[in-house]
Amino acid sequence: MNKNITPIQEKMFQEMENKTIFEQAQNYSFQYLNEVFDRNIFPTEEALLNLEQFNEDIPTETGNASKVLEFLNRFGAPATMAQIGGRYYGFVNGSVVPTGLAAKLMASFWDQNTAMNVISPIASKLETVVEKWLRQLFGMPDNVVAGFVSGTSTANLCGLAAARYRLLKKQGWDINEQGLFGAPKIRIVTGKHAHSSLMKAISLMGFGKQNIEWVEVDDQGRIRPELVPELDEYTLLALQAGNVNSGAFDPFEELCEKANKAGAWVHIDGAFGLWAGAVDRLKHLTKGMEKATSWAVDGHKTLNTPYDSGIMMCADEEAIVSALHMTGGYIILSKERDPMFYTPEMSRRARIIELWATMKYLGREGIDQMVYGMHERAVQFAEALQEVEGYEVLNDIVFNQVLVKCETDELTERAIQKIQDLRECWVGGSTWMGRKVIRVSICSWATTVEDVKRSVESFEQAMREVKLGDLFGG
Ligand SMILES: *Cc1c(COP(=O)(O)O)cnc(C)c1O
Numbered sequence: 442m443n444k445n446i447t448p449i450q451e452k453m454f455q456e457m458e459n460k461t462i463f464e465q466a467q468n469y470s471f472q473y474l475n476e477v478f479d480r481n482i483f484p485t486e487e488a489l490l491n492l493e494q495f496n497e498d499i500p501t502e503t504g505n506a507s508k509v510l511e512f513l514n515r516f517g518a519p520a521t522m523a524q525i526g527g528r529y530y531g532f533v534n535g536s537v538v539p540t541g542l543a544a545k546l547m548a549s550f551w552d553q554n555t556a557m558n559v560i561s562p563i564a565s566k567l568e569t570v571v572e573k574w575l576r577q578l579f580g581m582p583d584n585v586v587a588g589f590v591s592g593t594s595t596a597n598l599c600g601l602a603a604a605r606y607r608l609l610k611k612q613g614w615d616i617n618e619q620g621l622f623g624a625p626k627i628r629i630v631t632g633k634h635a636h637s638s639l640m641k642a643i644s645l646m647g648f649g650k651q652n653i654e655w656v657e658v659d660d661q662g663r664i665r666p667e668l669v670p671e672l673d674e675y676t677l678l679a680l681q682a683g684n685v686n687s688g689a690f691d692p693f694e695e696l697c698e699k700a701n702k703a704g705a706w707v708h709i710d711g712a713f714g715l716w717a718g719a720v721d722r723l724k725h726l727t728k729g730m731e732k733a734t735s736w737a738v739d740g741h742k743t744l745n746t747p748y749d750s751g752i753m754m755c756a757d758e759e760a761i762v763s764a765l766h767m768t769g770g771y772i773i774l775s776k777e778r779d780p781m782f783y784t785p786e787m788s789r790r791a792r793i794i795e796l797w798a799t800m801k802y803l804g805r806e807g808i809d810q811m812v813y814g815m816h817e818r819a820v821q822f823a824e825a826l827q828e829v830e831g832y833e834v835l836n837d838i839v840f841n842q843v844l845v846k847c848e849t850d851e852l853t854e855r856a857i858q859k860i861q862d863l864r865e866c867w868v869g870g871s872t873w874m875g876r877k878v879i880r881v882s883i884c885s886w887a888t889t890v891e892d893v894k895r896s897v898e899s900f901e902q903a904m905r906e907v908k909l910g911d912l913f914g915g
Contacts (some may be wrong), residue, residue, distance in 0.1 A: 678707045688841055709733070
């Protein structure tokens with residue numbers, strides 16, 4: 442043994458050298474992939490109970506690497522949601538494109554810090570490339586820059602930070618130097634169905650939810666353009682591509698033009714819906730969105746990159762960089778892209794690697810086919826459910842979301858519970874226009890015609906059991 446190394450170093454050098462734990466992890470992972478497409482979607486009761494195993498104090502002594510992995514696999518894997526399969530329809534999530542997953546695996550070994558070009562030339566390069574691809578895919582102007590963050594919540598925050606910087610700067614106020622106390626006013630205009638993450642960003646930005654000028658929406662949750670108040674150059678108009686419930690899109694063309702004339706800032710929350718803009722037969726939905734000022738979109742939803750992958754895009758580079766900029770004597774500015782200027786974080790993992798790999802693999806045609814497939818499965822789901830006694834579809838299936846109600850809110854809740862208990866698929870609940878609803882989000886490349894059939898059958902069985910429960914008083 443080398444006397445110059447500590448025992449823990451020796452142990453870990455050995456683990457790196459003989460690689461058995463990596464083989465072990467790979468075996469577990471492959472086993473997981475073999476089962477996940479056909480297993481119970483939500484963990485079984487037993488798997489949930491076994492989570493108790495994790496309740497322990499921090500170990501005193503250094504353990505055995507192989508045993509740590511064994512433990513994690515034994516009690517962790519069964520307690521996962523089978524999210525990458527084809528019958529998970531919860532929230533608006535997403536599966537994972539195999540190439541993206543494999544690239545993430547490689548990126549795990551590289552363990553890059555994306556902060557600066559000088560720290561990771563590859564991450565800097567891929568961010569530059571993907572930024573251009575996104576512009577091309579969405580038909581955005583050349584001045585649009587992108588920042589790669591954890592999700593749309595953060596991307597929304599970044600977009601609003603840039604807007605705040607710009608809208609105050611126009612009034613002679615430097616937010617970075619002068620702060621928010623005593624600052625001139627900014628107007629915030631958004632639709633009544635704006636996503637909760639936008640509300641969070643509004644709070645965090647110090648705008649105050651009470652200051653929002655709310656605009657009424659139509660029966661699909663789209664902002665009603667004729668009710669949008671007069672805009673001016675101190676206004677932030679926040680729109681959305683993909684209502685989290687109905688999947689509906691705000692009328693971008695008309696509103697962006699109106700806003701641009703007034704000099705207002707338009708931010709679009711397009712977490713899952715912006716990808717409609719990359720699909721020939723769906724891009725009418727996002728028409729005009731390229732005229733906005735900032736956008737937020739996820740890789741980990743419709744595009745099916747691994748978690749976590751959010752993208753902030755902004756047509757006002759000076760505003761976004763000024764809003765997120767940090768300086769320090771130790772920072773080396775290179776001629777190439779320094780990724781941290783476009784994100785709130787300094788150090789972060791190179792999530793760009795799997796985003797790049799996913800886009801490089803799918804290409805325009807693959808994205809088109811994959812996303813349109815989600816839409817087709819949503820249409821299939823809705824049509825099949827219309828035939829099932831006890832369910833009613835409430836929304837127009839413009840994209841990938843299906844909203845379903847039963848005769849009463851109570852029945853809807855019991856149906857959701859039953860469907861979840863059956864574990865054949867997984868759906869969650871939401872509220873829509875004052876009613877409890879089941880929300881079905883088709884957001885996985887893996888969802889097949891057969892998966893939808895199986896899921897609709899499970900809906901049917903759930904309703905039978907709910908009704909039987911009624912007959913027998915419980
Ligand atoms: C999911 C979602 C968000 C939040 O995105 P995260 O990636 O979960 O942070 C914001 N807006 C809409 C419309 C969404 O669907």
